[in-house]
Amino acid sequence: MRTTFSRQTRPVRGIRSWWGKAWQRAVEEAAYSDAELRPGRAHARRGDVGAITVEPGGLLAACRDGDDAWTVEIAIPVLEEAAQTALVEAVAAESGRIAELLAGHLPHDLVEHAEEVGVELLPFGGELTATCTCAHYLDPCPHALAVLIQAGWLVDADPLVLFALRGVDRDDLLADLHARTVLPPGSALDARVSGDLADDVELVVDAAVRAERLLPLFEAGADLPGELV
Known part of the structure; x- marks a missing residue:
């Protein structure tokens, strides 16, 4: 799934x-x-990068440089299917992890858990490859670095952007976790963890429904019903 984020502004507090x-x-x-x-940092801070499109395995954006604008494509390896499954299982292994992710926090123990089963969620420099339509002889060029820096702002605000780049879409993750809550438990421990996970998913879905119903009322300046606040 592709998601396009509007032009970014530098985080006030970095x-x-x-x-x-x-x-x-x-x-x-x-x-x-x-x-x-x-x-590259100067381009990012000036806001020379346009909207950034995030999809499994890559980023796409334009970067202005004077009177010219160049197209940048970034590639990052997508996790193999088995690794994606292991990552979802790591999220499901502890109650509260999905709620933290949806609240914009990446639990350190989740990343450690994933690494223990061979899943590298955070990229290293050699995994970030780039192409740009400019004539610069090195990749990544300053335009590509500007896009990567701004992509970091997105990841900082929402770690699920990192999941999406690795091939684990937000909606697919929620659907997979929800499916796990209705599977027959294999043990008493499985039942407890499954129950906790079901509570997490139910709270997340309820919050999304409330927000969807409240937003039109808020934008219209209407009084907000107490049962939805």
Whole structure:
């Protein structure tokens, strides 16, 4: 599934999450030298990058440079099917993990759990490959680095963007977790964990329904019904 995010503005307080900083370190590793990284940062901070499209395995955006605009494509490896399944199982293994993810927080123990079963969620520099329509002789060029830096702002605000890049879509993740809550339990422990997970998913769905019903009323300036607040 493709998702396009509107033009980004630099976070007022900068990158604050540990996973956002990990992404930025990967971008720095991917850069050939500071000669490309410095102008890349300048492009990102000036807002020269347009809307960013996120899809499994890649990013697509345009970057303005003076009177010109160049098209940037970023590739990042998608997890194999078995690794995607293992990642979903890691999310389901502890009650509260999906709620944290949907609240914009990536639990450190979730990433450690995934790594223990051979799933690398956070990229390293060598995994971030880029092409740009500009004439720069190195990849990633400053335009591609600008897109990568702004992609890090997206990941910092919503770690599920990272999941989407790795091939695990938000809606598919929720559907998979929901399906797990209705499977027959294999043990008392499975039953407890499944019950906790069902509660998490139910709370998330309820919050989404409330938000969908409240938003039109809020935009119209109407009084909000107490039962939905």
